[in-house]
Amino acid sequence: MERENRVTKGKGQNTELMPRELITEILLKLPVKSLSRFKCVCKSWLSIISDPEFTTLHFGLAATHTERLVLFVPRTREARSIDFNLPFHDDSACITLNLEFLPPKPFEIQICGSCRGFVLLNSCQSLWVWNPSTSAHKKLSSSPIVLTGMFFIFLYGFGYDPSTDDYIVAQASCDLYGLIRVELFSLRDNAWKEMEGVHLSKINNGNDRRNGTFLNDSNAIHWLTFRYDVLEHFILAFDLIKRKFSEVPLPVGFKENCDFNFCDFGVLGEFLSLCAGGYNCAAEIWVMKEYKVQASWTKIIVVPIDQIPTRYFTLICSTKGGDIVGKLGNTTLVKCNDQGQLLEHQYYYDCPNGFPVAVYTESLLSLPFDND
Structure with missing residues (x-):
């Protein structure tokens, strides 16, 4: 279809083909949401x-990256994708x-990790790798x-090995x-x-299953x-290139603070992060x-004890403006500001295991040899 890549120069004038390279450069600058719609424009754009x-190439352009939360609500049996940079009550x-x-x-779903736009799910004792964007x-x-x-599995992890262009699921189990x-x-x-x-x-007992956090750099x-x-x-830490375990040091003096009743771990921006607090100390x-x-x-961030609304806070991520998102x-x-003050909240459901949630980056990537 020649008309697919033609642009009109003006009324009454002939049209000429727009170079495929130029179309590609334009499309590379668009977000995943737009590209998913534009697949329907014509066969050449779909190609x-x-x-x-x-x-x-698109995933490698930081300017096109959009991070979202994927969240499962057991009560409604729904999976939701949330733009955490917008107010929670915003319909969009x-x-x-x-x-x-x-x-x-x-509806029993656990999120075991996320990496490069893919999310590792555990549903009814089966593991799935899923791209919420596509x-x-x-x-x-x-x-x-x-x-x-x-054997009981006590560690799950999911990451990417750039040396082999491969996605790796790691699990550790004990008898x-x-x-x-x-x-x-x-x-x-x-x-x-x-x-x-x-x-x-x-390092874990039989009732303590933990999920890993992948750090790109x-x-x-x-x-x-x-x-x-x-x-x-x-x-x-488990290095996916060297296939080797090691230990990452905690902050100086962190181990000696025995007042912490909870300690959580994740990634804020591009950095490993820790969140800790207790009944008798600041978070x-x-x-x-x-x-x-x-x-x-x-x-x-240090939040005084009299400002902590609950002793069970789970750190999730940070917004582009520096606010903290958690459960x-x-x-x-x-959502809290950088002083720990509560900005907004969204109630979901009070269930024994909570609602599974994780951060993912929107992407159009496919898995190796994925013909599904």
């Missing part, structure tokens, strides 16, 4: 926008997502260890005797592989976990300005 080289901030690919069973999805096979039924085994799933190979020679102390998955032999938190938020450099930990208990999404 450009669907090209893996285009989607990779929230959209409903399609989850028809999941089996019609009880609805692309892939069900992972069960690992050989899980199929034995003798009743404390034997720990670590498995990796390669989406490119579509297979699980057990890591050999891994020596991890038993480090190419590593991170978990805030607990060492029971010495009763202290620590950050475990604090720290960020690590330089990766793995202990002295770079910086305390950015209060199992019921409410909140």
Whole structure:
């Protein structure tokens, strides 16, 4: 169709073809939401926008990045995508997502991680990798260890290995005797592989499952976990390129503060972050300005104890304006300013396990060899 790429020079004048390269440059500057609609304009635009080289280039342009929350509400059995930079009550901030690919069973969904626009879901003991922006999805096979039924998974992680252009799911499990085994799933190979020679102390009990946080610049998955032999938190990191575990130091003096009743972990902007508080002490938020450099930990927020509305705050992310987004208990999404003052809140549902929520970056990326 020649008319697809023609532009009119003026009334009564002939049209000429717009170079494909110019169209590509224009489309690269548009957000995912617009590109998803523009696939329907014509076949040539569909071809450009669907090209893996285009989607990779588009994702690499920071100016086009839009971060959102994906949130599951058990009461209404809905999945929602929320622009957390807008007010929660703004009608344009929230959209409903399609989850028809999941089996019609009880609404039990856990979010085990997110990376480059994809979200790792655990639904009814099955793992799925899902792109909320495009609805692309892939069900992972069960690992050989899980199929034995003798091991409990206590760590999940999801990240990207740029050296192989591969997405990796990591899981660690232990049996009743404390034997720990670590498995990796390669989406490119579509297979699980057990890591050999891994020596991890038993860092979680049987009722404490933790999900990892992927930090792009480090190419590593991170978990805030607990060492029971010495009763202290620590950050475990897994380098996806080197396939190696290490420890990230906590802030100086952090371990000695025994007044903390809760401690949460995540990413604020491009930095690893900690949020801690207690019944008898102020709540604090720290960020690590330089990766793995202990002295770079910086305390950015201290909220006096009499201003804390609840002792169970879960840190999620920060807005472009520097406000903090998190959960209060199992019921409410909140936004606070950089002084810890509550700006707004949105109640969802009081359920024992809360509502699963995570940050994802809108993208048009596809998974390796994904033909679904």
